[in-house]
Amino acid sequence: xxxxxxxxxxxxxxxxxxxxxxxxxxxxxxxxxxxxxxxxxxxxxxxxxxxxxxxxxxxxxxxxxxxxxxxxxxxxxxxxxxxxxxxxxxxxxxxxxxxxxxxxxxxxxxxxxxxxxxxxxxxxxxxxxxxxxxxxxxxxxxxxxxxxxxxxxxxxxxxxxxxxxxxxxxxxxxxxxxxxxxxxxxxxxxxxxxxxxxxxxxxxxxxxxxxxxxxxxxxxxxxxxxxxxxxxxxxxxxxxxxxxxxxxxx
Amino acid sequence: xxxxxxxxxxxxxxxxxxxxxxxxxxxxxxxxxxxxxxxxxxxxxxxxxxxxxxxxxxxxxxxxxxxxxxxxxxxxxxxxxxxxxxxxxxxxxxxxxxxxxxxxxxxxxxxxxxxxxxxxxxxxxxxxxxxxxxxxxxxxxxxxxxxxxxxxxxxxxxxxxxxxxxxxxxxxxxxxxxxxxxxxxxxxxxxxxxxxxxxxxxxxxxxxxxxxxxxxxxxxxxxxxxxxxxxxxxxxxxxxxxxxx
Numbered sequence: 311x312x313x314x315x316x317x318x319x320x321x322x323x324x325x326x327x328x329x330x331x332x333x334x335x336x337x338x339x340x341x342x343x344x345x346x347x348x349x350x351x352x353x354x355x356x357x358x359x360x361x362x363x364x365x366x367x368x369x370x371x372x373x374x375x376x377x378x379x380x381x382x383x384x385x386x387x388x389x390x391x392x393x394x395x396x397x398x399x400x401x402x403x404x405x406x407x408x409x410x411x412x413x414x415x416x417x418x419x420x421x422x423x424x425x426x427x428x429x430x431x432x433x434x435x436x437x438x439x440x441x442x443x444x445x446x447x448x449x450x451x452x453x454x455x456x457x458x459x460x461x462x463x464x465x466x467x468x469x470x471x472x473x474x475x476x477x478x479x480x481x482x483x484x485x486x487x488x489x490x491x492x493x494x495x496x497x498x499x500x501x502x503x504x505x506x507x508x509x510x511x512x513x514x515x516x517x518x519x520x521x522x523x524x525x526x527x528x529x530x531x532x533x534x535x536x537x538x539x540x541x542x543x544x545x546x547x548x549x550x551x552x553x554x555x556x557x558x559x560x
Numbered sequence: 561x562x563x564x565x566x567x568x569x570x571x572x573x574x575x576x577x578x579x580x581x582x583x584x585x586x587x588x589x590x591x592x593x594x595x596x597x598x599x600x601x602x603x604x605x606x607x608x609x610x611x612x613x614x615x616x617x618x619x620x621x622x623x624x625x626x627x628x629x630x631x632x633x634x635x636x637x638x639x640x641x642x643x644x645x646x647x648x649x650x651x652x653x654x655x656x657x658x659x660x661x662x663x664x665x666x667x668x669x670x671x672x673x674x675x676x677x678x679x680x681x682x683x684x685x686x687x688x689x690x691x692x693x694x695x696x697x698x699x700x701x702x703x704x705x706x707x708x709x710x711x712x713x714x715x716x717x718x719x720x721x722x723x724x725x726x727x728x729x730x731x732x733x734x735x736x737x738x739x740x741x742x743x744x745x746x747x748x749x750x751x752x753x754x755x756x757x758x759x760x761x762x763x764x765x766x767x768x769x770x771x772x773x774x775x776x777x778x779x780x781x782x783x784x785x786x787x788x789x790x791x792x793x794x795x796x797x798x799x800x801x802x803x804x805x
Contacts, residue, residue, distance in 0.1 A: 385705075393707075396702070414707035466707065
């Protein structure tokens with residue numbers, strides 16, 4: 311299987327704060343990989359770097375053997391192939407749900423309004439939101455907003471989807487509906503990268519789990535191995551804390 | 561005030577020279593007619609100001625390193641325009657530019673006075689727009705860029721619509737202010753209401769025409785101000801949390 315994404319020695323600092331330190335990873339096409347770790351371990355920054363929202367200081371990222379972090383590469387066409395969903399949804403509040411989804415379709419991909427509308431309504435129906443198509447984001451619950459945000463990212467038909475702690479800003483009873491959407495995505499051929507604090511979900515859905523600590527890959531393995539038999543001391547400690555906080559059935 | 565002022569020793573004379581009903585009635589139609597010019601100046605400077613200001617604000621908000629010289633230019637422009645008193649600038653541009661030998665009608669002080677006023681106001685209004693642009697959270701830009709929108713598309717579809725909505729109330733404030741400052745153009749010649757009031761004052765040797773002019777200004781600015789307040793309240797209600805008593 312060819313690698314969809316290849317990270318080689320990726321480093322990123324904000325001022326004197328080294329957030330990512332020499333991260334190397336190969337991610338297969340269609341794989342679901344979760345990034346776990348304490349707050350500040352670099353999960354979010356890593357995803358933002360892959361989406362080219364942040365510029366990396368060192369190293370390189372390849373998408374299908376093309377280096378996307380090379381100086382002078384046009385980021386816009388790459389971002390269409392790598393979608394991202396944010397913790398805080400980041401829907402456009404002045405646009406209806408419909409326009410949120412169709413904006414990039416008409417403006418970036420140059421699709422006709424009809425085509426874009428069809429794509430939007432298909433996605434919304436798939437996520438059980440067809441009655442919200444003309445609503446504005448303010449009128450939706452957090453879970454609904456996040457599902458719209460996923461639909462917005464998927465509308466461009468990306469090959470890779472980055473999910474950045476997409477349930478962290480949600481009330482507990484709304485987490486399920488968003489995770490259901492992600493479950494549905496698995497196996498559709500899309501490569502999923504999740505940064506998450508939902509350990510149970512990471513364990514269930516991931517092919518592999520990557521534990522980040524201090525901006526480095528502390529441990530990488532199958533979900534089964536990481537959650538039941540972690541070898542790295544920091545992973546063990548982290549999972550111990552998670553379990554005692556009741557966030558993962560040990 | 562109402563009680564005390566009429567009891568001052570010279571009140572009778574002030575009353576006669578400022579509140580002469582006959583003079584008011586006499587000059588009022590002329591004042592109103594002259595006020596049409598104020599409205600005209602206001603009407604053509606406002607759109608120009610809004611367009612120039614929005615362009616300045618966008619230029620200042622660009623992040624492209626190649627546009628650094630443009631940013632320096634607009635920063636210098638806003639600094640200078642806000643630093644020079646409006647009247648001084650109207651004198652300089654209104655008398656200076658026609659002096660370089662332009663043909664009629666382009667040598668009219670009316671045109672260049674309006675241009676000067678517009679230049680000053682565009683700098684202030686640009687700052688209002690810029691504040692609006694910067695108030696849109698960075699995550700909105702991130703979301704737009706992550707969908708592959710270029711920075712120009714992001715500005716046009718995502719940032720500006722939100723920014724403009726937020727700055728409508730302060731913008732209206734500046735428009736009320738502009739509405740009054742239009743009278744400053746009269747200082748270099750055009751006979752608008754303030755100038756007409758001055759002419760009538762000289763003719764009657766009586767200040768009442770100024771009162772008339774003030775009343776006419778108030779008739780326009782007070783409704784505009786009230787409307788601004790209404791917009792502010794509505795914006796607060798829409799975006800703010802529920803009121804705490």
